[in-house]
Amino acid sequence: MSKIRKLSKNVFQKIAAGEVIERPSSVVKELVENSLDAGADDIRVELLKGGKGLIQITDNGCGMSREDARLCFESHATSKISREDDLQRISTLGFRGEALASISAVSRVMLKTSEEGGKKGTLLIREGGELLKEADIAFPRGTSLEVKDLFFNLPARKKFLRSERAELNRVIKYMTNAALSYPEVKFFLKHGSRKVFDYPAVKNLKERIFQVHGSTLLEGLVKVDFQDEELRLLGFTSRPPSARGDRRLQIFFVNNRPVRDNTLQAALNQAYRGLLEKGQFAAAFLFLEVPLTEVDVNVHPAKAEVRFRDNRSIFQFIYRSIGNAVMKELGVKEIYTEQKEGKEPAYRIQERKQPPFLYHKEESLVYSAKPFPVQEEEKAGPHVLGQYLNFYIIAADDKGIFIIDQHNAHERVLFEKYQQIDRGEKWPCKMALTPLLFEFSPSQVVSLEENRELLEETGFRVDSMGGTSYALKEYPDIFKESEAKAVFFSILEGVGLEKIEKKKHLILATMACKTAIKAGESLSLEKMAYLVEELFKTENSALCPHGRPIVLRITKQEIEKGLKR
Ligand code: ADP
Ligand code: MG
Secondary structure: OOOOOOOOHHHHHHHHHHHOOOOHHHHHHHHHHHHHHHHOOOEEEEEHHHHHHHEEEEEEOOOOOOOHHHHOOOOOOOOOOOOOHHHOOOOOOOOOHHHHHHHOOOOOOEEEEEEOOOOEEEEEEEEEOOOEEEEEOOOOEEEEEEEOOOOOOHHHOOOOOOOOHHHHHHHHHHHHHHHOOOOOOOEEEEEEEEEEEEOOOOOOOHHHHHHHHHHHHOEEEEEEEEEEEOOEEEEEEEEOOEOOOOOEEEEEOOOOOEEEOHHHHHHHHHHHOOOOOOOEOOOOEEEEOHHHEEEEEOOOEEEEEOOEOHHHHHHHHHHHHHHHHHHHHHHOOOOOOOOOOOOOOOOOOOOOOOOOOOOHHHHHOOOOEEEOOOOHHHHOOOOOEEEEEEEEEEEEEEOOEEEEEEEHHHHHHHHHHHHHHOOOOOOOOOEEEEEEEEEHHHHHHHHHHHHHHHHHOOOOEEOOOOOOEEEEEEEEOOOOHHHHHHHHHHHHHHHOOOOOOHHHHHHHHHHHHHHHHOOOOOHHHHHHHHHHHHHHHHHOOOOOOOOEOOOOOOOEEHHHHHHHO
């Protein structure tokens, strides 16, 4: 008997759906792309339960006829390409004709659409790929799609969905990218009864960046507009020393399609070498225009990646464009020359000095050392010998030598101090002399609203000032004003994603991290001695609140063995 069987349509559609539709944000992405392809300039998305319960999207695009409405759920049904040739020059966001087939195979969908508006609309209800109802309705020109109970018939996939909050965050991330690439389109997002954002149509990218990220970010950006025969790069990028602590705001679009791409990212970061502090990254919103024949957009199931025909010249072009934009802004005339990936750039603004090394790397003292759990009886603590590279405190007692990470150590000390304060009645707080103003991203706003009570409990009180602006009115009185701001900002970044029971830990750990001595800071002997003493008094001097080791110890025996004494 043969072992090979053809899968039923029902099964293979579910398999195919899994490729395209991974989670609520993939549904939103496909549907928003359809609305944009339909020429809409007003797109509303409403979600329940992070999109796991319901995703509803309404647009004012071209709408569909009755016949098209029936067809659009078929696999490989599309109005966007028709011949093989067309694959070489795809100018729409969609082209595979698979999204609606996939979505409707794994959820309950209701489509309402009309080409002309008025009474001539169509209603279709489908469930798991089956048509349940078709009817005439009155509907304004455009399309609305309700997607309920995603993966109701695919429990294996449903299990992999994350918390409502995490799924919502992904939707926010996609929608903000879409909003950035289509400033002239109004985007609206609501979660449950809460409006997450509402960006009315604006004239250009600059105004959209302002709507999404506020004026502080915008002020730190310079415009990029560079063109050669074939390529064009448009957008905004950081004006040094403005920068950010991570790469999250490095956003690339190729022919207006948001993409992840290593070449683009490498070129951007290369252009900033020598211009930013270590650990700092440019923010960038970059739109690359490439001839349709020079780029393949059909390489990723969710169309999140593209492939360039000539990576090298794309790299060079981005590198040069950004370099020129930034240099011009900084008043440096040097023109960017050919640049190989990984090599130092031809220009240099500032030479960064390395602290003198006391030991050569290869003859490092710590080669055999392991993280060292500090035991009870040793709580008296060792005495400080000195500081190494402004990063580590070297201390010793008669049993061995300690290498202590100064930042992690201080973090641990502060963390336990904050825990102690937190066990008390209420965090003592003070009023800001003048309100400290912030501009928050949409996901920070959601995070703030969700965690307001917890934040107030730890001494942070914030008022909305309209739009993306908020004012910090009160903060814990152990902090300086500048610290309070940094602490609060980082708390918002992290706390939204944390499980309820871990939120407090995260808040206290963030406070500790932001107020602790930095790696790279030079310390006096007194300060170090005090820190070491405090560290060895803590309950857990082996690990910092984030779980990284604090102390390495080399025992006297190890030293003797190594030196063959
Ligand atoms: P693709 O976008 O790759 O063509 P989809 O499955 O996403 O495939 O959509 C199938 C077809 O349905 C589209 O080609 C388009 O003609 C039609 N369609 C889908 N969404 C909309 C919409 N919001 N407005 C108008 N037409 C739409
Ligand atoms: Mg589509």
